[in-house]
Amino acid sequence: MFELSRRKLLAAGAAIGFAATSVAPAFAQDGKETVKAAFVYVGPVGDFGWTYAHDQARLCLEKNLGDKVETSYVENVAEGPDAERVIRQLAQDGNDIVFTTSFGFMNPTIKVAKQFPDVKFEHATGYTTGGNENMGLYNSKFYQGRAVLGTIAAKMSKSGKAGYVASFPIPEVVMGINAFQLAAQKINPDFKTQVVWVNSWYDPAKEADATRALLSQGADVITQHTDSPAPLQAAEEAGAIAFGQAWNMESFAPNAHMTAIVDQWCPYYTGRVQALLDGTWEADNVWLGMKEGEVEMAPFNAKMPEDVKAAAQKIVDDTKAGTYEVFTGPIKDQSGEVKVPEGEVVPEGDLLKMDWYVEGVQS
Amino acid sequence: MLIGAVTGFAVATTTGLPVLGALGAMAAAALAASIFAFLVLTLMANQVATGLALTIFGTGVSALIGAPFVGITTPTFGPIFPEALTSSPLLRLVFGHSPVVYLGLILTLAVAWFLARSRAGLILRAVGESDTAAHAIGYPVLTVRYLAILFGGAMAGLAGSYYSLVLTPMWAERLTAGRGWIAIALVVFASWKPGRMLAGAYLFGLVITMELQAKAAGFNMFAPEVLAALPYVATIAVLAIISAAKRGGANAPACLGKSFRATA
Secondary structure, X not given: OHHHHHHHOOOHHHHHHHHOOOOOOOOOOOXXXXXXXXXXXXXXXXXXXXXXXXXXXXXXXXXXXXXXXXXXXXXXXXXXXHHHHHHHHHHHOOOOEEEEOOHHHHXXXXXXXHHOOOOEEEEEOOOOOOOOOOEEEEEEOXXXXXXXXXXXXXXXXXXXXXXXXXXXXXXXXXXXHHHHHHHHHHHOOOOEEEEEEOOOOOOHHHHHHHHHHHHHOOOOEEEEEOOOOHHHHHHHHHOOEEEEEEOOOHHHOOOOEEEEEEEOOHHHHHHHHHHHHHOOOOOOEEEEOOOOOOEEEOOOOOOOOHHHHHHHHHHHXXXXXXXXXXXXXXEEEOOOOEEEOOOOEOOHHHHOOOOOOEOOEEO | OHHHHHHHHHXXXXXXXXXXXXXXXXXHHHHHHHHHHHHHHHOOOOHHHHHHHHHHHHHHHHHXXXXXXXXXXXXXXXXXXXXXXXXXXXXXXXXXXXXXXXXHHXXXXXXXXXXXXXXXXHHHHHHHHOHHHHHHHOOOHHHHHHHHHHHHHHHHHHHHHHHHHHHOOOOOOOOOOOOOHHHHHHHHHOOOOHHHHHHXXXXXXXXXXXXXXHHHOOOOOOOHHHHHHHHHHHHHHHHXXXXXXXXXXXXXXXXXXXXXXXXX
């Protein structure tokens, strides 16, 4: 439930956010010798998905900046009043910057940011700072990775059908499904993506059952927008191929795991804390992707044929170079009607409120 | 269940033997149940409140124990029947399961026999139906209840280890996603009768899988949320039918939830 709103994030969210962020440069500030940074997590660091990726980034930040940064975190923080209490406590404890890493922490962060003008706040996946000049927003373009997965899927599938274990029909997830299918369609025009909604971000048993159901319906490639490695394990068991989510999940399915979308928050965290050290921190609102290193692909499985590797790598390279954008027209919707004309690219604002499926998606 | 899941996983990965994992899971969960037993039987704490507290405790403890085991894989049970028997989908339906599944079926039959046919089972039921009468005849009410709770704990542990060793062979916090509660619903659903319990378990399983199978087959007459609600709708419907048919006779043991203090 909580996590639902966490990712709803982008959803209604950032669309408005992008319009509303002509942030004035923050007041002049001096650099710091050391920075105390705190992180607020919605899940356990052991979820091996969303929160795990954030925590790995925190450790990486410590490694990058050494003695100049001191970090702490609070995990399993429920969204709502409890979050406000935790964030306020962290601000009072003398932290210089607080990263709140779930959509539902947005309003509590806004409130606390107002009360502590000297502390910096960074909220992941929200859409507004409530006018606070000491609060920034950040998010990642995960759909760019989905396009790589779709390319691999279409190249390797024999049945021409992928199974998509999805959480909730919100724009973030819809965008991912569409990116996957569009990329697959470019390889195989008849490619189909069958979606199963499990109505949860994290429910290993149900994710595994959904995977088995999809495999029994003829899908031979599995991809997921849920957080546990269970779909990978189920795919491994059946000899199908699959992809990891949020982190490299190869250890769970050494044969099935082709690659994974890896959330790399480390460069962003390092950059922001460094800015604080230098005295150049300003409130920002960023939606970064592969080019900036915030979305990465896990190493390709050695079992993957060379031509597939090359095709996948080309998507990565072209995305980084800015010459590949999966949401480029012509794009047809499920009824076969052209939604995006030839040569046109879907604007970011429209992606963030996407509520229709492209041709070939069965949901 | 979570304590069982994490212990089973920990033991199985450490020793490399899933059988030891399942046994460890049962032992650990029985240990947790003994805390519950001590609280509600000896100290006579409220059973419902203690049960809820134990659930929260188990979630936390399992996360703590499991922390070093996140992100690794475990050996799992191999098939027990020869490959020839699992070649066709129909045969797989009968022979293609993990040993734990067959063990579960055997245990259900054993428990049914125990409750209905054995002397000890009759004593157990007497203790549940009328603690004072059982005490008056000279049965050790508390001892029997202790043993029953420990057995229940061990079974929950075994169920938990099925998650971490068979269904999704890994450990992650809150792995069972609250599915243990279905057991409580099932007991009410089955009105404390093992045979109906087995049928109910399969019915629940069927409805839960149907939701996903229907979606995977592209059956989208209803919104996914409607399909997801099916198991719960089915539960309410069956409960309503049962209680209407039996005029409210849910068949619960008369002393359910009551503490017992020996007098005289």
